[in-house]
Amino acid sequence: MERGLLWLPLLFAFFWLAWQGSKEYQKIEAYRTWAEQFERAKFDIYAVLGQKGNNITWGKPTPKGPIQLETFSLLDVQQVRLLVDDKPVEIEQPPQKGRTIELEFLFAESGNSVRVPFTEIPLAAEWGKFLHSRVISH
Secondary structure (H helix, E strand, O other), rough: OOOHHHHHHHHHHHHHHHHHHHHHHHHHHHHHHHHHHOOOEOOOOOOEEEEEEOEEEEEEOOOOOEEEEEEEEEEEEEEEEEEEEEEOOOOOOOOOOOEEEEEEEEEEOOEEEEEEEEEHHHHHHHHHHHHHHHHHHH
């Protein structure tokens, strides 16, 4: 009987992990369907991002699909910056570590900005370089 009680928490942990894995799988499948409309797209636990032409769409991933979607044009963007721990860093030589990683899009007209979170610095730097080149070319 005691052995059964010892295994019970492990059984609950297993089912909880399986449930979490199922939710993540649903997020990825919903993202995959959503991303088909874009030329370039990214998914991580913080945000989804899609680029089609000069338009950028981003939002939060959920098992039912991305929510809180926002779209803006790169034609309105004055500058793209990589922020690590809320400080601008060099996109060409980003730091190795950081707690918060974001791409910041500064708009020329309004002076507002949009910050898109990332989980990895190299991925954010790659996107930053690509989008910076798109902003410069127009």
